[in-house]
Structure formats: C-alpha cells, structure tokens
Amino acid sequence: MARPGPGSAPARSAAAEPPSPMESTEPEPSGSRPEEEEEEEEEEEEEEEEDESILSPPEQPLAAMEDCLAKKMEITVSEAEKRTGRNAMNIQETYTAYLIETRAVESQSEGQCAPVESLWRRYSEFELLRNYLSVTYPHIVVPPLPEKRADFVWHKLSADNMDPDFVERRRIGLENFLLRVASHPVLCQDKIFYAFLMQEGGWKEMVNETGFQLKADSRLKALNATFRVKNPDKRFTELKHYSDELQSVISHLLRVRARVADRLYGVYKVHGNYGRVFSEWSAIEKEMGDGLQSAGHHMDVYAASIDDILEEEEHYADQLKEYLFYAEALRAVCRKHELMQYDLEMAAQDLTSKKQQCEELATGTVRTFSLKGMTSKLFGQETPEQREAKIKVLEEQIQEGEEQLKSKNLEGRDFVKSAWADIERFKEQKNHDLKEALISYAVMQISMCKKGIQVWTNAKECFSKM
Amino acid sequence: MINQYKFEDGPELRDLFITVDDPESHITAIETFITYRVVTKTTRGEFDSSEYEVRRRYQDFLWLKSKLEEAHPTLIIPPLPEKFIMRGMVERFSDEFIETRRKALHKFLNRIADHPTLTFNEDFKIFLTAQAWELSSHKKQGPGLLSRMGQTVRAVASSVRGAVKNRPEMFTEMNNYMETFSQKVNLLDKIAHRIYKEERDYCNEMKEYGPIHTLWSASEEDIGDSLKGLASCIDRCCRATEKRMAGLSEHLLPILHEYVLYSEILMGVLKRRDQIQGELDSKVDALANKKTEKDLFSEEIGKLEDKVERANNALKADWDRWKQNMQWDMRSTFMNVAENNLRYYEECLATWESFLASQTVDLHVDEDSEDRP
Numbered sequence: 147m148a149r150p151g152p153g154s155a156p157a158r159s160a161a162a163e164p165p166s167p168m169e170s171t172e173p174e175p176s177g178s179r180p181e182e183e184e185e186e187e188e189e190e191e192e193e194e195e196e197d198e199s200i201l202s203p204p205e206q207p208l209a210a211m212e213d214c215l216a217k218k219m220e221i222t223v224s225e226a227e228k229r230t231g232r233n234a235m236n237i238q239e240t241y242t243a244y245l246i247e248t249r250a251v252e253s254q255s256e257g258q259c260a261p262v263e264s265l266w267r268r269y270s271e272f273e274l275l276r277n278y279l280s281v282t283y284p285h286i287v288v289p290p291l292p293e294k295r296a297d298f299v300w301h302k303l304s305a306d307n308m309d310p311d312f313v314e315r316r317r318i319g320l321e322n323f324l325l326r327v328a329s330h331p332v333l334c335q336d337k338i339f340y341a342f343l344m345q346e347g348g349w350k351e352m353v354n355e356t357g358f359q360l361k362a363d364s365r366l367k368a369l370n371a372t373f374r375v376k377n378p379d380k381r382f383t384e385l386k387h388y389s390d391e392l393q394s395v396i397s398h399l400l401r402v403r404a405r406v407a408d409r410l411y412g413v414y415k416v417h418g419n420y421g422r423v424f425s426e427w428s429a430i431e432k433e434m435g436d437g438l439q440s441a442g443h444h445m446d447v448y449a450a451s452i453d454d455i456l457e458e459e460e461h462y463a464d465q466l467k468e469y470l471f472y473a474e475a476l477r478a479v480c481r482k483h484e485l486m487q488y489d490l491e492m493a494a495q496d497l498t499s500k501k502q503q504c505e506e507l508a509t510g511t512v513r514t515f516s517l518k519g520m521t522s523k524l525f526g527q528e529t530p531e532q533r534e535a536k537i538k539v540l541e542e543q544i545q546e547g548e549e550q551l552k553s554k555n556l557e558g559r560d561f562v563k564s565a566w567a568d569i570e571r572f573k574e575q576k577n578h579d580l581k582e583a584l585i586s587y588a589v590m591q592i593s594m595c596k597k598g599i600q601v602w603t604n605a606k607e608c609f610s611k612m
Numbered sequence: 613m614i615n616q617y618k619f620e621d622g623p624e625l626r627d628l629f630i631t632v633d634d635p636e637s638h639i640t641a642i643e644t645f646i647t648y649r650v651v652t653k654t655t656r657g658e659f660d661s662s663e664y665e666v667r668r669r670y671q672d673f674l675w676l677k678s679k680l681e682e683a684h685p686t687l688i689i690p691p692l693p694e695k696f697i698m699r700g701m702v703e704r705f706s707d708e709f710i711e712t713r714r715k716a717l718h719k720f721l722n723r724i725a726d727h728p729t730l731t732f733n734e735d736f737k738i739f740l741t742a743q744a745w746e747l748s749s750h751k752k753q754g755p756g757l758l759s760r761m762g763q764t765v766r767a768v769a770s771s772v773r774g775a776v777k778n779r780p781e782m783f784t785e786m787n788n789y790m791e792t793f794s795q796k797v798n799l800l801d802k803i804a805h806r807i808y809k810e811e812r813d814y815c816n817e818m819k820e821y822g823p824i825h826t827l828w829s830a831s832e833e834d835i836g837d838s839l840k841g842l843a844s845c846i847d848r849c850c851r852a853t854e855k856r857m858a859g860l861s862e863h864l865l866p867i868l869h870e871y872v873l874y875s876e877i878l879m880g881v882l883k884r885r886d887q888i889q890g891e892l893d894s895k896v897d898a899l900a901n902k903k904t905e906k907d908l909f910s911e912e913i914g915k916l917e918d919k920v921e922r923a924n925n926a927l928k929a930d931w932d933r934w935k936q937n938m939q940w941d942m943r944s945t946f947m948n949v950a951e952n953n954l955r956y957y958e959e960c961l962a963t964w965e966s967f968l969a970s971q972t973v974d975l976h977v978d979e980d981s982e983d984r985p
Contacts, residue, residue, distance in 0.1 A: 391831045398824055402821045402824060409817050410814055412810040413811055423800055426792075427796040427800075430788075434943075437943075441946070573834075577834040580838075581835050584835070585971050592968065598953065606951065609949075612939065612946070
C-alpha cells in the first residue's frame with residue numbers, strides 16, 4: 147500500500163512496524179529506498195540523491211549525508227491518543243496527542259538495540275516547531291505540516307478532526323514531516339528540533355526563549371501585500387509564479403479527484419444491489435438459481451472492493467497535498483527575497499536622497515523642490531552655523547547608511563545564494579517524489595483493474611451457468 | 613441490431629425474415645408521425661411473393677398486437693415499446709428515442725415470427741404484406757372496439773368470483789412466480805438505469821480530471837512528460853467507460869425493459885385464462901341450480917370445458933417456451949454485461965501498464981542503480 151513518504155513509494159516500514167521491539171534494521175531515511183542504503187557513500191560532498199543533496203557553497207556548514215539526523219536516528223510517530231485537558235483559557239478541550247519514538251542507530255557490527263526514547267506532542271507543538279524553523283531559516287524551503295483540518299474530502303470521508311481515519315493519516319503526515327526535517331542538511335542540525343524529539347518538558351519555554359517571534363517579519367504574513375521591487379532576482383520572480391501555479395493546479399486536481407472518487411464509489415456500490423436482487427430472484431428459479439446466487443455473491447464482492455481502493459487513493463492524495471503545502475513554503479522564501487530586496491532598495495533610495503540633501507546644503511543650490519527650500523526662501527535662510535550642523539548630521543547618517551547598505555547587500559547576496567541552493571535541492575526532491583507518486587497512482591489503478599477482471603471473470607462464469 | 617434467434621428456431625429452420633428500419637417523418641395538417649420500413653423475405657407458400665416492403669406506423673403495431681391478443685388470449689404476445697417513455701424525459705422524436713423504438717419494433721415482429729402459433733396468424737400476414745390502404749380497410753372490419761370491450765367487462769365480472777378457487781395448482785404457481793419475477797425484474801431495471809447514470813457521471817468527472825494534468829505539465833520541466841502520460845491514460849479510461857455505457861444501453865437496458873413489459877403481459881395472460889375458466893365455472897354453478905334444461909347446458913358446458921382445456925394447454929406450452937427464452941435472454945445479456953466489464957478493465961489495465969512501463973524505463977535511465985520492477 148503506497149504511503150506518503152518523502153520520495154519512497156513502498157510502504158514505510160517505519161510507520162507500519164509496531165513500535166517495539168525494533169529490530170536493528172537500517173533506518174529508512176526519507177527519500178531513499180531500503181536497497182539504496184547499502185550504497186552509503188563515505189565522501190563529504192555528494193552527488194545528490196533524493197533530498198540529501200549538498201549543492202551548496204563550501205563555506206556553509208551543512209551536514210553530510212551520513213551526518214543527517216535521519217541517518218543516525220530512527221524516528222517514528224507511532225501512536226495517536228485522544229486526550230482531554232484544560233487549555234490556556236481554562237476551558238476543557240479534547241485534543242489528540244502523538245507519540246514520537248526515537249532510537250539511535252547502532253552500527254550493524256555491534257548488533258545491539260539502543261533503547262527507545264519517546265515523548266508525546268500535540269499538533270500545536272508541531273506548529274510551533276515549524277514556525278520557529280521558518281523564521282530562523284528563511285532561506286530554506288521548510289517542509290510543511292499535514293493539514294490542520296480535513297480538506298478536499300469526498301462524501302464518505304469525514305471532515306471531523308477526531309475521525310480515526312483522519313487521525314491516522316495525520317499521524318503518518320507528522321512522521322513524514324519529522325523525517326523530512328531530519329534529513330535536511332541544514333535543519334537537522336537545529337538544537338530546538340533535536341529538543342523537540344528528545345525533551346518533553348520545558349521545550350516550549352526553550353523555543354520562546356530564542357525570541358524567534360521577534361525576528362518574524364509580520365510583512366511576510368501579509369500574503370497579498372505587494373512591494374514595488376525594482377530589481378528582484380528574476381529567478382525568484384519566476385519561482386513565485388511557479389509556486390502560485392503549483393498551488394492552483396494541485397488544489398484543482400485534488401478537488402476533482404475527490405469528485406471522481408465519489409462517482410466511482412457510486413458505480414461500485416450500486417452493483418451491490420444486484421447481489422441482493424439476484425439472491426431473491428434465485429429463490430423462484432430452478433435452473434437459473436445457482437448461477438444467479440453465486441453471481442450475486444460476486445457482485446457483493448465487487449461492491450465491497452471499492453472501499454480499500456479508495457482508501458489507498460487517499461494516501462496518493464496526501465502525497466499531492468504535501469506538495470500543495472510545499473508550494474506555500476516555496477512562496478515564503480521568494481517573499482523573503484522580495485522583502486530583503488525591497489528593504490535594500492529603500493535603504494539605497496534613502497541614502498541617495500540624504501546625499502542629495504547634503505550636496506544641496508553644501509553648495510547652496512536647491513535642485514529639487516523641498517519644503518525646507520521654500521520656507522527658507524520665505525522666512526530667510528539659515529545661519530551658516532545651522533547649516534554646518536545639519537551637514538555634519540547628514541554626513542554621519544550617510545556614513546551609517548553606506549555601511550548598512552553594504553551589509554544589506556551582502557546579506558541579500560548570501561540569502562540568494564543559500565536560498566537558491568536549497569531550492570535546487572527542493573526541486574530534485576519534488577521531481578523525484580511526484581514522479582514516484584504518479585507511478586504509485588498507476589500501480590493502484592492496475593491493481594484496481596486486476597481486481598475488476600477477477601470479479602467479472604467469476605461473475606461471467608456464474609452467468610454462463612444460468 | 614440484435615437478431616436473437618433462439619436455439620429452437622435455428623436460422624436453418626426459419627422461413628420468414630423480417631427487418632424494421634429506415635424511420636421517416638411524415639408531416640400532415642393534423643399530425644406528425646413516424647413510419648418504419650418493414651421488409652419481409654419468405655419462402656412460405658402461403659405468401660404470394662417472396663419479398664415484401666411496406667411502411668408502418670406505431671398505431672399499426674398496436675393494432676396488430678391487439679388482434680393477436682384477441683385471437684390468442686392465453687398466448688404470450690411479445691411486448692411492444694411503450695407509447696411514451698417518461699424516464700429520462702427523452703423527447704418524442706429525438707433520434708435516440710426513434711432508434712430505441714425501431715429496435716424494439718424489430719424485435720417484436722421477429723418474436724412473433726419465431727412463435728410456433730403466432731407466426732401463422734392471418735392478421736400478422738396482412739400486417740407484413742398489405743399496402744397502406746389495404747391495411748386501413750382491413751382494420752375497419754372485425755368486431756368493433758365497443759363490443760370487444762363489452763366482452764371483457766362481462767368476462768371480468770363473471771370470473772372474479774370463481775377463478776381463484778378452481779384454478780389448477782400449476783397456474784397458481786405461475787401466478788406466484790410472476791408476482792415475484794415482476795418485482796425482481798423491475799428492481800433490476802431500476803438498478804441497471806442507476807448504474808448507467810453513475811457511470812455517466814463518473815465519465816463526466818474523468819473528462820475534467822485528465823486535462824488538469826496536462827495543464828500542470830505546462831509548468832513542469834522534469835515531470836511534464838509523466839503528467840501528460842497520466843492525462844492520456846485518464847482520457848483513454850474515460851473513453852473505455854463510454855464504451856461500457858454504450859454496451860449497457862444497447863443490451864442490458866432494453867432486455868430488462870422488455871421483461872418488465874413481459875411481466876405485465878404474463879399477468880394479463882394469466883388473468884385471461886382465469887376469466888375463461890370463470891366463464892365455465894359460472895355456467896357450472898348455474899347448472900347446479902337448474903334441474904331442467906340440463907341437456908342444453910351440458911352442451912354449452914362441454915364447449916366451455918374444451919375452451920378451458922385449449923386455453924390451459926396453449927398457455928402451458930407458451931409458458932414453458934417463454935421461460936426457456938427468458939433464461940436464454942438473461943444468461944446471454946448478463947454474460948454480455950460481464951464481457952463488457954472485462955473489456956473495460958482489460959483496456960484500462962493495458963493503458964496503465966504501458967504508462968508504468970514508460971515511467972520505470974525513465975527511472976532506470978536516470979538513476980542507474982538497482983530499481984523497482
């Protein structure tokens with residue numbers, strides 16, 4: 147059964163196995179299939195494979211493939227539990243808690259099982275972690291969380307957050323999120339992330355102490371605000387455009403897929419009625435009775451088979467949804483670039499105008515209209531001392547401004563470089579994962595067709611005996 | 613066109629071949645109606661010629677059916693398509709409606725031709741051979757509508773009392789059978805229509821589903837081809853669904869509909885048999901009260917007894933024949949449904965397997981490592 151895994155179509159053993167005892171098998175780092183783990187390379191710099199790519203300038207301290215947390219540690223979200231408690235406003239609420247289990251990976255030669263550590267986290271804590279990562283690493287396409295509320299549901303699925311199927315799919319999505327972060331060359335080294343996995347108590351306080359909320363640029367949240375940026379890096383402009391298209395097309399696809407699922411469900415289930423009526427009819431027939439009765443049974447089987455088929459398809463939908471949300475993360479990086487560029491251009495503009503002002507004061511010529519100019523014309527000019535003082539202030543500001551501009555420029559260029567590196571990594575991952583998802587979709591369709599052939603072959607056999 | 617030759621009347625034994633085709637619209641000052649061409653080819657001596665071509669309208673078919681019912685009250689006369697079809701709100705003169713009706717009329721005449729007794733009916737021969745004006749004048753002869761109706765009313769009145777209690781066991785069984793059969797076949801008819809509708813809705817959604825992938829492929833470089841491949845798979849499956857639907861509407865739906873009509877016909881035939889018996893029973897009852905005029909009565913009763921026996925035998929024989937045909941029809945129709953579905957799934961399977969093959973070939977080329985089968 148295909149599950150959403152970062153790039154891996156076969157069933158994730160990490161999710162499917164019981165939490166304990168864990169065999170000392172190779173862990174399944176996101177993005178690589180079990181067979182490929184044998185090819186663990188030794189070198190630091192790697193040809194990228196899946197999402198473990200290290201296409202970055204050497205000065206960035208990225209984790210090499212074998213240093214990624216995902217390789218050193220098995221991470222699973224193995225259980226979900228309903229809890230009740232009191233929230234911040236002292237109102238009783240019901241929520242779901244998820245059990246995160248981790249185990250250090252021992253090298254095979256030792257053959258010992260490290261102990262399993264575990265702690266419980268709820269969805270809001272995952273959200274806090276992600277917010278922290280997004281703010282702290284604005285140049286990284288941060289993996290998205292599974293949806294907060296069930297969306298794109300077709301009629302049989304519940305839109306209820308407490309529904310066990312939804313909770314199960316969310317559990318898988320949260321595990322997927324952790325594995326994505328753990329296999330990211332930059333994010334996996336973050337201390338807060340590590341503490342999220344290992345330290346139950348006091349984690350929230352730890353996060354808040356980093357003061358990341360202060361760093362958060364509120365302008366980033368204003369998705370629709372446009373900034374008149376004169377010279378954005380064209381690649382980011384194109385990328386933002388792409389992320390908008392991706393979001394739009396995947397939403398549309400998911401919506402129609404849900405409707406297709408609905409209809410397919412209808413086709414199969416109505417055939418179930420044949421079963422009942424054939425059975426009743428067979429009671430009055432002598433020669434036809436057996437054929438009818440057994441054909442009816444196969445119609446029941448046919449009608450029932452759609453449930454499993456569509457459940458599998460939900461996992462495919464989840465894989466697409468992940469990239470729907472990834473588009474948002476991609477967009478955020480482009481926005482950040484836009485904002486940095488905007489600030490840069492504003493700072494440059496401000497510097498230019500200050501320089502101009504300074505020049506005007508020094509030479510006494512008024513090139514541009516200004517209120518100061520007007521008032522001085524009306525009420526008399528300033529004294530030379532006053533003018534001197536002003537020039538001095540301006541010169542200081544200009545110097546400051548030039549330094550700031552220089553550092554902003556540097557910042558901007560660094561951002562572009564490191565962001566683009568992560569974007570390249572992301573692109574590879576996305577292409578790989580989506581291609582695998584499409585393949586898994588084909589595999590599902592093939593399985594559905596084979597089941598159909600089997601049922602109708604049997605039914606035909608029964609009809610021939612009528 | 614389905615010419616269903618039953619096993620008992622193999623093509624070699626047939627000496628009467630009928631086709632109904634070429635619907636034509638006729639517009640007069642009073643009305644608009646459709647005529648169908650009826651072509652008959654025969655080697656029978658009773659026919660003056662070996663080939664006939666006439667045009668008939670629906671009214672003419674109705675006339676033929678009522679004449680056959682009149683002449684053979686306890687034989688199972690094949691069903692005629694209804695005057696109007698309420699379901700689906702098909703327009704009276706839409707191409708779809710006309711074609712459905714044409715096929716049903718064709719079947720109607722062929723079933724009569726296949727029937728060991730009905731095939732030699734005189735009105736049937738006239739229907740097949742007479743020119744339009746000949747038919748009109750022939751229709752005007754014979755007992756009027758009112759007198760026919762009068763007979764039926766009297767018969768009903770007399771039969772209601774006695775028929776059920778004197779009914780031979782066999783016919784009670786038939787009645788019970790028909791009640792259940794009628795119920796089930798009506799349900800099957802509804803189910804089949806429902807399936808058709810669901811498949812149509814599914815097909816429509818698929819028509820929107822495929823193109824989204826093509827749209828998506830426009831913004832992608834690497835996976836653009838895969839997306840386009842997927843889109844074309846969905847399109848092909850969509851077309852396969854349309855074929856499956858066509859199969860339903862060509863075979864299953866018309867057959868189930870016919871048997872819905874047949875169940876009404878059969879209930880009617882059983883009632884008429886009961887009426888004939890009722891006539892006898894009421895006369896017998898009347899005789900029991902009269903001591904005189906016995907001779908007169910006994911002759912009448914003798915005649916009625918013969919009538920009842922003939923009617924019962926005719927019905928029994930026709931019933932057996934009908935059941936065999938029904939079994940054959942149901943078997944072949946449902947097997948056809950199964951085959952349609954098999955073809956559908958096989959076509960889709962081939963589509964997806966070839967897509968999968970194309971995708972995994974690419975993977976082999978890209979990764980150059982051990983791979984998934």
